[in-house]
Amino acid sequence: MTVLNSKELQAAVEEVLPPECGLTKIEVEGPQVVVYVRNISAFYGDENLITKLAGKVRKKVLVRVDAASLMPPEKALATIKTLIPPEAGVEQVRFDAVFNEVIIEALKPGIAIGKGGSVLKSVILNTGWSPRVLRAPTTPSEVSKAVRGALLANSEERKKFLLGLGKKMFISEGTCDWIKITALGGFKEVGRSCMLLQTPHSNVLVDCGINADTSDKERAYPYLNAMNLALEQLDAVIVSHAHLDHCGFVPYLYAYGYEGPTYCTPPTRDLMVLLQQDCINVMNSEGEGNAPYGEREIKKELNHVITRDYGEVTDVTPEIRFTFHNAGHILGSSSVHIHVGEGMHNIVYTGDIKFGRTNLFDAADTYFPRIETLLIESTYGGRDDLQPRLDDAEAHLVQAIRKTIEQRGKVLIPVFAVGRAQEIMLALESHLKDENITVYIDGMSKEASAIHTIYPEYLRRNVQRRILQNDSPFDKEMFKHVVSKDRKDIAEGDEPCVILAPSGMLSGGTSVEFLKMMAGDARNALVFVGYQSAMSLGRKIQNGEKEVPMLNERHKVDALKINLGIDTIDGFSGHSDRSQLLAYVRNLRPKPSRILTMHGDENKPEDLARTLNRMMHVETRAPMDLDSIRLK
Ligand SMILES: [Zn+2]
Ligand SMILES: [Zn+2]
Known part of the structure; x- marks a missing residue:
């Protein structure tokens, strides 16, 4: 990339900007250029001036009126x-x-x-x-209020940070003649996704997550030590989406010396803050000081977040620019297209993708300007990982609920508060709205749903339209939000009902609380609608264990007898199943020349790599954590 120095930038702006605009200064705020003028009417005399300026300086350009005017x-x-x-x-x-x-x-x-x-x-x-x-939001959102408030209150600090970052964009340090990635987490496993991308003069992290299903610190956090870099040397962090296995460790970076930007979409920012806050609350409730960072670090992270919408090309360093694309997985989730050097190499990092129909999102994007290396998730990349169609899954869920309600039982559905909860809410609303069934929504789902209503443009057209017409499916009467003192009454009362509670894999949160109260009654049902990782309690119960270890009130381990009915309903996943992963790669334009698989347990990444190799006739590989691969 040709980088303009500040003199050249000044000259470029002056060449395009009519003198009567009264240019007072030019500032580079991180990835964008801000032009200050005295006479804004003159500026708007030419409708296309912003576009012309952006073309000339090859960055996003904003115009502001000089403070004195x-x-x-x-x-x-x-x-x-x-x-x-x-x-x-x-x-x-x-x-x-x-x-x-x-x-x-x-x-x-x-x-x-x-x-x-x-x-x-x-x-x-x-x-x-x-x-x-x-x-x-259509219903109040504490998180969005807090985020918006904090950003405004810290304007000065943010401005200083953005100007400092802008200065670095001008430092061109010579040629870019090699590119390397290092797997720091989430390769041949699900959890703690983290990848280091390096060129001679840039160090960028893509995702930095935790594995929330293990308390073993060796397996919970990415291998940051293996970077052989001080955190100060990192140029940027790019976060694909708000799930903790992709962003749960980002505040830790700020606790230990990182001062650079975190790039994500606007909804990812809000959801990320929500989930990180919850994560440290849960961890600290299990033991004071258990969490690897605190609220202060989340605030620091927020001050360093730079949001980008889908399709906005953004310079990260003079050598690297990226663009977010819809990944169809959760609100704001992205695949990251990374362009390195001047046309030297292009990487697509899928993040978690859904290439199929869901109630909430359009299928993941498959069109990119160029791709040499594809990094693709393989959560359901195994040979037998086929899922039913969404319609069939919905029919199955509705049938399971009706059956349990008829026998006067209650249905517990453990869900991820972000994504699955909203997907299931939409399904229940469309099928059960006339049946007088109460659906209790516990935990952060209320907050997460409110955040969905702030960003309708990130949702499928029909949900978008409903929110814009004040008919938000999340605000329907059948949904009742749970207050903590009512949990016992809900779980043990006579009223048959449906309960959606996090976490989705029974790895903590109120779904476990409900399970403890409901597991003994055979009329009740536990219905899994999402992925259960290899180490999770959910997987154990799903596999048919009739007794599972459980902490009691005195923090001693007891055995919990599992008497309630167990049902697994596939097809609601925010991940692509195997055939959708293959269809995604087949539909990719252009065709990549190398494919690396990631984000899969057991032999799934290898299974997928092998099949893709046969199907696409390109080099494929399933790297493991700590592998480094030279891309160019
Ligand atoms: Zn995810
Ligand atoms: Zn993930």
């Missing part, structure tokens, strides 16, 4: 109120004097933005403040 906030607020139609449902307007931005939170952002951005344009033209519109 901004309207005072009180006056600006009054003006904004006259400019934005009341139907937009504006809930909050806040001014950020560090970034010269006004942050407008509205229930209907489309109306606040106006046709082709017309309302926003009138805001900046009339007040000078650059408007940023955020969607308000």
Whole structure:
């Protein structure tokens, strides 16, 4: 990549920008260039100016009005109120004097933005403040409130960080003539996904997760020591999605010297904070100081997050740029396309992908500008890992629920609070809404569902439409949120019902609490709808064990007798099954010349690699943790 130095950048901007705009300064905030002008009307005299500037400097360009020419906030607020139609449902307007931005939170952002951005344009033209519109959730979300509040409160620190990062983008250190990846976690296993990507002058981590199903620290965290790098030397962390096996260890990096950016999509940021917070709560409840980091590190991480939407090309270092693509797995989940050197090599890291129909998301993207190396997950890559169609899975689930309800039992469905819970809620809503069955939703699912309503553009078209029309499937009456004091009554009362509770693999959380209370009654049913990892309690019960070890109230190990009915319903997974993985690779454009498999237990990565080798006639391999592979 040709990197412009700051003089060249200045010259490039001045060449395109008409002098009457009154350029006052140019700043590079991390991956984007910000142009400050005195005369914003002159700037908007040419509709295509932003595009022209971006083409010239080859980065995303923002325009802001110079601080001296901004309207005072009180006056600006009054003006904004006259400019934005009341139907937009504006809930909050806040001014950020560090970034010269006004942050407008509205229930209907489309109306606040106006046709082709017309309302926003009138805001900046009339007040000078650059408007940023955020969607308000349909039900209150503590996390989004906290995240938005913290970002605003720490503007100054964020600005300093972004300017520092911007400076590094100009340092071009010579040619890029080799590329290497090192598997630090999540290869030939599920959990602690982490990959180091290196070139002569760049060190980038892709994902940095934990294995939440083991308390054995040797197996829970990625092999960061094997990087042979100080954390200060890392240039960036790119997070594919919010599940803890992909992001659970990121705050740890900030605890031990990392000061660089974490790139993710906006929904991943919110969900990541939610899940990390919960993770440390759960770990510390099992023993004070068990968690590898605290709230402070999550806050520090948040200050260093740079969000990117699908399709936004982003420079990470002068040698590396990446783009997120829809992965179809959970809200905001991404496959990461990485471009190294000037056309030298292209990597697609799938993250967790669903290449098939779900209620919530479109299938994973398969079109990329170029791919030489593909790294693909293989959770269900084994020879026999075929799953039924979603319709069949839904029919099976509905039948299992009806049967249990008829015998006056209760159905416990352990779910991941993020992803599976919402997928199952949509299925239950569409099939059982007229049957007077109460579905109790426990744990963070409520919060996670609220976050889904902030980002409808990341959901399938029909769910998106429902949220925009104020008919959010997550807010339906059949869903009741559980308060902790009611758990016993729900589990032991007479009312037949359905309970969705995390964690999905019975590795802690309230699903285990419910199980303890419900396991003895043969009328009840335990229904698995998601992946159960090799080491999890869920897998043990799924395999038919009739007695499992369980901590009692006095923290002693007891045996829990499993008398309730056990059912496993495949087909709801956010992961592709084997045929979907193969279809994904067949549909990839262009065709990769090397395929590496990852994110699979036992022999699944190898099974998938072998099949792909026969099918695609390209080099394939299933690396293990600590393997380094030179790509170029
Ligand atoms: Zn995942
Ligand atoms: Zn995963």
